[in-house]
Amino acid sequence: MSVTLSQFARNLNVETAFTVLAVAKQLKAKGKDVVELEIGDSPFPSTAHAKQAGEQAIKDDQSHYCPSPGLPEFRETAARFVRDEFHIPAEGRNVVVGPGAKIFQQFFCEAFLNPGDGALVFSPHFPTFIPNIERRGARAVLAPLSLKNEFRPGVDQIERFLSTDPAPRAIFLNSPHNPTGGVALEQDLRDIADLIRGKNIAVFSDEPYCHMVWKGRHRSLLEQPGMLDQAVAAYTFSKSYSMSGWRLGFAVSSPEITDAIGKMINTCLSCVPPIVQLAGAAALTHDKVERDRVMQLFRDKVVLLTQGLNRIPGFKTLDPTATFYVFPNVAPICNALGITSHGLALYLLEGADDHFGVACLGGECFGEAGAGFLRFSCAEPNERLQQAIDFLPVALGRVDRVRAYLDKNPKFSLRTPYAV
Secondary structure, X not given: OOXXXXXXXXXOOOOHHHHHHHHHHHHHHOOOEEEEOOOOOOOOOOOHHHHHHHHHHHHOOOOOOOOOOOOHHHHHHHHHHHHHHHOOOOOHHHEEEEOOXXXXXXXXXXXXXXXXXXXXXXXXXXXXXXXXXXXXXXXXEEEEOOOOXXXXXXHHXXXXXXXXXXXXXXXXXXXXXXXXXXXXXXXXXXXXXXXXXXXXXXXXXXXXOOOOEOOOOOOXXXXXXXXXXXXXXXXXXXOXXXXXXXXXXXXXXXXXXXXXXXXXXXXXXXXXXXXXXXXXXXXXXXXXXXXXXXXXXXXXXXHHHHHHHXXXXXXXXXXXXXXXXXXXXXXXHHHHHOEOHHHHHHHHHHHOOOOEEEEOEEOOEOEHHHOOEXXXXXXXXXXXXXXXXXXXXXXXXXHHHHHHHHHHOHHHEOOOOOOO
C-alpha cells in the first residue's frame, strides 16, 4: 500500500500554459506544424552583458554558496535600478533575490497569511496565486476585472473586501496584468495606498512586465508613501532581459520583510547561484539600450496580433496597453459553436487541422472570470503570428471538425452560453 498524498497535493492546480506547452511539443515531435502562442516566454536571446558576465563568473569560479538574501552587489544594483526607473525609495537592504518572481508568491503568503485569513485576488488571475494562498490554509477572495474598465483593479472592490470579509489580510495586485494586459493607473495605486495605509493589510505587487507598458511608464504601488512597509513587489529578468531559463528575480520591501524572506530562502533554497546574480547585475547596469530595443519589438508583435484578431468576426480585444499578451473576447464564437473557450483553444491546436495548429489558452485557465476569452502570447516571429491570424478564420469555419472534436472531448461542450 502506497503512502497517501496530502489533500493539498491531491488538489493542487498548476499553470496551464505548461500543460498546453507539453501537448504542443508532443504534436510537433510527431511532425505537426504548431505556432506556439501559449507560453509567456521571450523569443529573443538573453541580453549581451548578462551572457558575458555569466561566462566570466564561471571562469572566475563564482560557483559556491553566497548569502541567502543575495550578493551585496546584486542587492545594491537592484535597489538603484528600482530607484532610478520606478521612483521606489529602496536601498540594498530592501532587496532580496530569488529564482524568478513566482517564488515570492509563496514567500509572501508564508510571511503574512495564517489559516482562515482572506486574500483578495483580482480575476482573471495568474494561476499560481491561488495554490500559494491555499498552501497556507488561507482563503482566496475573487474580485472580477472587466473589459469595460480596461481590466483595472477597482478600489471599490478593495473597500468591499475590507468591510465584509471576516479576516481580511492581503491583496494580490498584478500590473501590468497577465493575462489581460490591463494596467493600474497612478491614481488607482494612489487610491489603494490611501485606503490601506496604516491598516494590517499586506499587498503582493506582481510586476514582471514592468518594461512592457506601451502607454506611459510603469507605476508601482511601492512609489506611494509608506507602501514599502506594507507591500512586497516582485520582479523578474525573464521578460525584460529574455533570461527565463536563468531563473532570476528579486523582491523589494521593508528590511524587516526582506529579512524574513531571506530566512525562508535559507531554509528551502540556501541561495540563488552567484553566477546568475552576477549576470543579472550586469544586465541591470549595462543592457538598458538592448532591453528597450527588444521591448519595442515586443510592442510591434502585440500591435500586429491585436489588429489581426480584431479583423476576425467574433473577436474583440483592447488596443495594446501592456504585456506581450492579447486577450480577446471570443464569447460570440464559443456560443455559436457550442464550445468552451479553453475547448476552442485546444481545438485550434489539436482538431482544426491535421498538419497545422495554433497553441493558445482559454481564459478560464486564469479563473472563471476569464471564461469566454482566449490568451495569445506574442512569443513567435512576426511571420508566424501572421500565419496564426490567417489560420483562425479557416479553423473556425470548419464546423464539422468542431463537432467531431466535441464528440471526442464532450467536457468542452458549452452548457450555458457566455454573456456577450
